[in-house]
Amino acid sequence: TITRSDNNPVAVIATVPQLNCETTERILDAAGSSAGVNYTYQWTSSNGGHILNGDNTLAPLIDEPGTYTLTVTDQTNGCTQTASVVVGEDIDHPIVNAEPDTNLTCKMTEVLLGGSGIPSGPRYKIEWSGSVFEVNGMVWTNQPGTFTVTVTDTVNGCKSADEVTVTHDITTPDAVAGVGATLTCLMPEYELQG
Numbered sequence: 001t002i003t004r005s006d007n008n009p010v011a012v013i014a015t016v017p018q019l020n021c022e023t024t025e026r027i028l029d030a031a032g033s034s035a036g037v038n039y040t041y042q043w044t045s046s047n048g049g050h051i052l053n054g055d056n057t058l059a060p061l062i063d064e065p066g067t068y069t070l071t072v073t074d075q076t077n078g079c080t081q082t083a084s085v086v087v088g089e090d091i092d093h094p095i096v097n098a099e100p101d102t103n104l105t106c107k108m109t110e111v112l113l114g115g116s117g118i119p120s121g122p123r124y125k126i127e128w129s130g131s132v133f134e135v136n137g138m139v140w141t142n143q144p145g146t147f148t149v150t151v152t153d154t155v156n157g158c159k160s161a162d163e164v165t166v167t168h169d170i171t172t173p174d175a176v177a178g179v180g181a182t183l184t185c186l187m188p189e190y191e192l193q194g
Contacts, residue, residue: 009034011072011083018088022157030058065089090156098162110142125152144168
């Protein structure tokens with residue numbers, strides 16, 4: 001009796017979350033594929049993909065976005081099966097503009113930092129360095145210095161930073177009234193010099 005053994009093995013790859021600024025490596029999961037001593041595995045990558053290690057296992061480690069293809073071979077009958085998965089990447093950094101440098105003066109003793117150049121909303125974590133204080137969600141300072149704002153996108157872990165310089169212009173003007181004089185009947189007026 002001749003039996004036929006040309007059944008293809010199973011190749012299955014689980015969906016993979018995107019790479020991002022926080023997670024720069026991922027393990028691919030092909031645990032649903034045919035397993036056992038009769039099967040071999042070979043991974044290849046294209047469209048920019050890169051396999052760090054494990055290209056002949058069911059769980060290779062990758063570190064680039066791209067297309068990853070698994071070929072499962074049944075060593076008993078020579079049949080193969082392939083499956084592919086596309087791994088994306090989200091590394092968009094937030095756009096941060098800390099606004100132009102500004103001055104503290106005798107008249108303006110506090111200045112607003114950031115303004116409309118800082119992204120807002122629950123997706124972003126915002127941190128300022130230096131001596132700052134917050135009033136109604138707005139960040140202010142009453143000290144000169146260089147202030148750095150760091151914005152973290154909590155979805156993809158990407159960070160951006162910018163800085164603004166606050167100077168202190170509180171130099172008082174000089175006032176000189178002249179040498180002075182005594183008013184008399186002969187000199188009832190005197191012009192002050194300034």
